Amino acid sequence: MQLSIRNLSKRYANGVQALDNVSLDIAPGMFGRLGPNGAGKSTLMRTLATLQEADSGTATLDDIDVLRDKDRVRRLLGYLPQEFGVYPKVTAAEMLDHFARLKGLTNSKARRATVDALLERTNLAAVRKQKLGGFSGGMRQRFGIAQALIGNPKLIIVDEPTAGLDPEERVRFHNLLADIGHDVIVILSTHIVDDVSDLCPTFAVISKGRVILAGQPREAIARLGGKIWRRVVDREELASARSSLPIISTRLQSGRTVVRAYADSAPGPGFDPVEADLEDVYFSAVAGHLAPEPTAVAA
Ligand code: ADP
Numbered sequence: 001m002q003l004s005i006r007n008l009s010k011r012y013a014n015g016v017q018a019l020d021n022v023s024l025d026i027a028p029g030m031f032g033r034l035g036p037n038g039a040g041k042s043t044l045m046r047t048l049a050t051l052q053e054a055d056s057g058t059a060t061l062d063d064i065d066v067l068r069d070k071d072r073v074r075r076l077l078g079y080l081p082q083e084f085g086v087y088p089k090v091t092a093a094e095m096l097d098h099f100a101r102l103k104g105l106t107n108s109k110a111r112r113a114t115v116d117a118l119l120e121r122t123n124l125a126a127v128r129k130q131k132l133g134g135f136s137g138g139m140r141q142r143f144g145i146a147q148a149l150i151g152n153p154k155l156i157i158v159d160e161p162t163a164g165l166d167p168e169e170r171v172r173f174h175n176l177l178a179d180i181g182h183d184v185i186v187i188l189s190t191h192i193v194d195d196v197s198d199l200c201p202t203f204a205v206i207s208k209g210r211v212i213l214a215g216q217p218r219e220a221i222a223r224l225g226g227k228i229w230r231r232v233v234d235r236e237e238l239a240s241a242r243s244s245l246p247i248i249s250t251r252l253q254s255g256r257t258v259v260r261a262y263a264d265s266a267p268g269p270g271f272d273p274v275e276a277d278l279e280d281v282y283f284s285a286v287a288g289h290l291a292p293e294p295t296a297v298a299a
Helices: 041-048 070-076 092-102 108-121 137-148 167-178 193-199 217-223 235-244 278-286
Strands: 003-011 017-026 029-034 056-061 077-080 155-159 185-190 202-207 210-215 228-233 247-253 256-262
Touching (some): 003 041, 017 041, 017 202, 029 193, 041 155, 041 185, 077 137, 092 137, 108 137, 137 155, 193 278, 202 278, 210 217, 217 278, 228 235, 235 247, 235 256, 256 278
Parallel strands (some): 029 202
Antiparallel strands (some): 003 017, 003 056, 202 210, 247 256
16 A cells, blocks of 8 residues: 655645645555644645645545545545544444444444444543543543544544643553554654654655655654754853854753754854754754755655
8 A cells, every 4th residue: 555645736715835746655654744833734634634625736545546536535544633523422432333333334233343442442441431521632532543443444644643642641642553553554744753753664844835854764864964963052142043053943951951053063162963863853854954855755
């Protein structure tokens, strides 16, 4: 199974170019799609999930035309949208049963078995009779994955799943995603770099509607070898450092402000070389330091 996106573009009626000639090849496994808010991630996700139209370009899932043959795509698709509303007064088991019916599981015995297995798998069996309105953020997201997994989808799209989860819930959610299976394409859209570092062997960075980097995190990090520099700065210095130096990010570490810069050699006194990480890749790409590949395609 292979998802091929070619030259996908979308401009909203208000003139915002949300997707600008996006091309990507995505193979089974976890694929991370990183980008700042407003980059176009949700637009791309909704287009692939057959919920909105692109202006031009193509997307194919093996021999299926994703943009035209929507019914076939929907049978293979599991989708956890960013805004995932639930009926607060319905229990987890009832709601899953309802979704399973909508997905075409008409046999009640088979449906019951599917619902039980999914509740078990997402660690919600003990709360199957609880109303969804009382679920915590983490339980809700796990429920979201349970509904996305109904009918053994081959393409799973997960939009910003860990925003707002506490660390323990986030780990639990990661484990759940990691267990989905290797023959399934899982696209994880997020602005949280650590989610991609932890989970995704391939990824792309999207910014202002364009794919500005695609590949494997390890290779992308290797491209930054020797180019990332770190310095502690005083708060008063920060503004001038930002305007005069190639600063890509500012982090607080133990209450101190640490800036990281992208440069071929030390950008100024006090800078030490540091090992790059995926966050440096992300910020360098967004700042325009990493030249986009001629064809931004990840295998
Ligand atoms: P992301 O998911 O990366 O935050 P989105 O795809 O939601 O990005 O949005 C990309 C851009 O398109 C943003 O500038 C956003 O304001 C704009 N946008 C999103 N949806 C609409 C819409 N329905 N109408 C007009 N503009 C939109």
